[in-house]
Amino acid sequence: MTEIPGSQRLHQLALLTLDHGIASAPDGPVVAFAVEEAADGKRTMARFASDTLEDSLIHARAHLRESSAELIAVCFDGFVTLEEGRFDAVWVMAQQRGMEHSQSFFQRYQPSDHEGGFTTLGNPGYGGPSDPLYKP
Template identity: 40%
Template sequence: MAGIPGGNALHALVLAVLEHGMRSLPKPEGLPVSLAQETGTGERTMTTFTGVGLEAAVKAARTKAGTSTAERVAIVWDGSLRGPEGDETAIMVLAQERGQPTTLVFAQRYSAKGSQIETIGGPGFVGDRKPLLG
């Protein structure tokens, strides 16, 4: 991800959670909002947020990320991107590494026909948002 903010370790985490998202989409339960936390040694844990709506689940994941002691965090969910031709389905990721001033937003667009999921293009950097890590 040359030219995109964030270090190699953060980019690797983003790609891993995007892959997790794409693998989860065809499952009957789909992709729940999930928080990945990664230590400085690369050990990862994943927490899912279910039983509430999408907005509440993302908010809960953001809150948990804010109290995390991890070096890197990433929140992933099944969302959409608004484009000139309307909304497009996409796996969305908010990611931050400790010491970085903002959270980075990434997306992987996809199309779904029944249980058949196909990516559209490659992962993209969307922009930045307020920090996740406290």
């Protein structure tokens, strides 16, 4: 992942968070959750159940704005549009303290209610730089 901005630790946190998110997807849309990693490597996670998926993401991002952790990530359910079409996807935005922007990653999937049931589609993708997660 050398062409993707950020450290190896950031990439590892992003992919671990994405794996956890996609593991939750067979049960329905992924409720937004935040992951924080301290400088010593200790991680914490918090889910933000709300009336809507959008509200859960708003609460997760608000939580991370105040984080003192070295690395942070937020995971949520959404869509990605590629040349092949529009797909359900689990998204992760991850940022390391000192970076100007977060970096986004996604994993496409076929939902459980689709013919053939739940399955991931292809490999994780890089969505590019995204809005910062830390408070400016």
